[in-house]
Amino acid sequence: MRIPLMPWVAVVLAGAPLPAQEIHVGPESHYRSIAAAVAAASPHDTIVVEAGRYLEGPIEIDRPLTLLGRPGAILDGEGQRELLVVGADSVTIEGMTLRNTGLSFTEDRAALRVEEARFCTIRSNRFEETFFGIYLANAGDCLVEDNVLEARAERETRAGNGIHLWYSTRITIEGNQVRGHRDGIYFEFVEDSLVRDNVSSHNLRYGLHFMFSDGCTYQSNAFVRNGAGVAVMYTSNVVMEENDFDENRGGAAFGLLLKEIRDSRIAFNRFRRNSVGVRMEGANRLVVEGNDFVANGWAVQVLANSDGSAFTANNFVGNSFDVSTNSRSTSSTFSGNYWDRYRGYDLNRDGVGDVPFRPVRLFSLVVEQNEPALVLQRSLLVQLLDLAEAVLPVLTPRGLADADPSLKPIDTPWRSL
Amino acid sequence: MNTWTKVLRYEMRNVLRARALLGYGLFFLAATTGLVRMGGGVERVLPSLSNLILLTVPLVSLVVTTVFLYEGRAFNELLLSQPVGRKELFRGLFMGLTLPLAGVFVVGTGLPLLASGGFSTAAGPVALTLGSGIALTAVFVALGFLVAFSVKEAARGLGVALLVWLGLTVVYDGVVLLASHNLSAYPLETPMLAAMILNPVDLARMVSLMAVDASVLMGYTGAVFQDFFGGWTGIVIATAALAGWVLLPYLGALRRFGRMDL
Structure with missing residues (x-):
């Protein structure tokens, strides 16, 4: 037709x-x-x-x-x-x-x-x-x-x-x-x-x-010298990737403050020169991988009410404290990270340390309870105490250890820059 | 030429010939080169270096000084039978020990840092770290004089020197830590600050802490210290305290030396 x-x-x-x-x-x-x-x-x-x-x-x-x-x-x-x-x-x-x-x-x-x-x-x-x-x-x-x-x-x-x-x-x-x-x-x-x-x-x-704010993605942003850093609260399914958290310093300043966060992913970010790199309060089931923690006061603070997060393949370099916590046990896991404080050996030369690394120093527990003691940081006494505790852990959480620490820094987007 | 500069020249030559000093210099040269080579930039090198300095500089300065003074005692007595005043001899000996020790330290740590070239950006922290090492050298040489002229017997003197070192680097901090723990209900920032100023090792440590651990010290407690050490009053008081730590043992030792029955 x-x-x-x-x-x-x-x-x-x-x-x-x-x-x-x-x-x-x-x-x-x-x-x-x-x-x-x-x-x-x-x-x-x-x-x-x-x-x-x-x-x-x-x-x-x-x-x-x-x-x-x-x-x-x-x-x-x-x-x-x-x-x-x-x-x-x-x-x-x-x-x-x-x-x-x-x-x-x-x-x-x-x-x-x-x-x-x-x-x-x-x-x-x-x-x-x-x-x-x-x-x-x-x-x-x-x-x-x-x-x-x-x-x-x-x-x-x-x-x-x-x-x-x-x-x-x-x-x-x-x-x-x-x-x-x-x-x-x-x-x-x-x-x-x-x-x-x-x-x-x-x-x-x-x-x-x-x-x-569920289901949001934060990517390749730079957060620099803000009064209190970045705060993420009461949210699930957040993706934070390749962001730069730099020089957020002060008494209550955090590179990234996570409060009541669930099932989120924090990957390939750089935390540099913050008073606290990441602080986790009631943060559950997070995946934290491939991040660079460089020259922070505290790289990661995991409070007792945070459950089941996995820290994998991050670099911890030049932080005053790598990990601190206020509890005796934790269900967060650490594996395959690079720690510049690690002094273990690798007999079979597969690039993975043969003895576990315990990132929580005794001194960080002391400081947690008594902040002015911070001035004794790097004192020989404190190093001796840390060493004794590392050899025979009594006070630091036993489970909080990286069983297969990497001997070499891990490649991240920031390290090739 | 003054008598004391003559003594100084002799003593410096004497000290610089010693193998111990060569070893001291080589140790810092090797350690710093190793740290720089291992990489990681200023964040990693400076903290490790300052740890090393706080540990070795006081110990080596103290031990070398006492050993040299005990070993050279016979010759010093001989010198005093010549027209050489005690004050002049003392001054010459003191400078003759301090200058080579500090010089070897600066060369040993400075050369690798200079050669790597990557530290021009962190000139301030590097200078602070090296400066604290020099100050520690002077303080512990002075303490070594005090020990050597207070204790007659060489073996006992060396023991006392080691006790002084242990006391200032470990025991003192232990007492401070214990006290702060027991009194943690009180605001302790200012007393802790005072406690840190009263110990030369802690003072030197604080100075390098300001340079390398700035991030952690920006918390509340840190802010108190940052305010203090960041401002001019802090710098003046810290410098005065370090100078006092050189002067008091120096004068004490001089007094004892002047009255000693040789």
Whole structure:
């Protein structure tokens, strides 16, 4: 049967959207304010914001739009208000500079807030002196990419978070740089999201802070010199790979603090020069493998309420304490790690030490109970005590030993650098 | 030329000829080369090196000093029958022992570090570690003088020297550890700090600890120490304490030497 052509063409043309328009906003354009352009735009139009300083906001974006900032397009809140509020799906914000929201004690004032929207893209924007930077609440399938967020927060109580996610799913956060906020990246009730290639540094509290966020992946990020490192809490099925935890130091600072974490994987990360590399409180059934622990105060602290984790093929080099614990027995296992303190031998030359290594030093138990004793670190007396305990373990947990320690450092992504 | 520099030159030549000193230098040369060769960068080399220094420098300085003083006693008495003052002789002997010991130590540890070249980035920690070794040398040479001029008999003197070493490196720390354990209900940061300053070995250890174990010391307790040793008052007090540890035994020994019935 022959189908006539004409009706089909008519159907296709009718279904096709109108070609998207470009609307320009600028000091010399028809539209002087972004809000007016948004009000005039049809869905899927592109609003091009020319260079200039725009003193407006909060601008509500209530239809799918692309907001494209030309270099020098600055949206300034004059320390008074929120700037952009996205309440529609498929919105793209790109190339804008958002500045100066001021701080608020009554609301989570954010430079860019996405509320109950999906498919948003936030790309290559700059955030300067904002309280909260990017704030996603009840959002889904969004991409937050290549943004720079810089604030100069001085006190935790007067600071907001850089990238803040609340009840969101399938968000990708990639290639952002966050510094000087309270928490660099904050997740609460977020699922199936990916955080990759971000740099979070010099934040007052945590570089990354997440809670109740199952099934998320953190990959190739750098968390440097944050007040208290990174905290992961009340979550299961987290993957953390190839991240760099560097120089998170202080009385309560941890490279990575794991609290009530289950069935997660921590692999190929580097923990360097942190007060505590990894601290595990109620962390169960974790796989910790191929990580580099270098020059930390404590490389790993496993508390008594942590159960059934496996530490395999990690490097422990130059840490003041390799492993410490507050219990006499542990169900975590250590095998095939490289310990620079290991003094055993290898008779059959298979690269695996023939005598087990006990990473918990007697002195770490002493310090656990009596912190000022820390000043005796590296004293001959302490070394003699450690030696005696290593030969004849009485006080340190008997089961906590690496039965087949590696004699050579293990190849990890960081060691070849 | 002064009399004391003459004594100094003679004593230095005498000490440098000794096999023990050559062995001391070679030991550090071999140990440091081994540490550098084994690799691992500054994180691994400096802690091990400072361990080695804290263990060997006091012991060797003390033993070498007492042995030389007991062995050279007859010759020193002969010198004193010449127009040589006791003070001058004492000063010459002291410098004549300290300089070669410190020099051999610096050459032995410094050469491999320099040759490896990778330590230019950690010049500060390296300098601190070597400096603490030099200070320890001076302190324990002075203590050796005090022992040698207080105890007449050579065998007993050597025994006393070993006891002094054991006391300062092990027993003292044991007492401190025990005391801190029994008093752990009290804020102990400041008393512990004082206890560390009152012992030259602990003081030298703290200085290198600041350089190599900075991470662990950034905890609460550590912050107290970091504040102290990081600031100028801390540096001044630490230096003064080390200087005191050289001066007090030095003056004590000088006093005894001056009044000794030869």
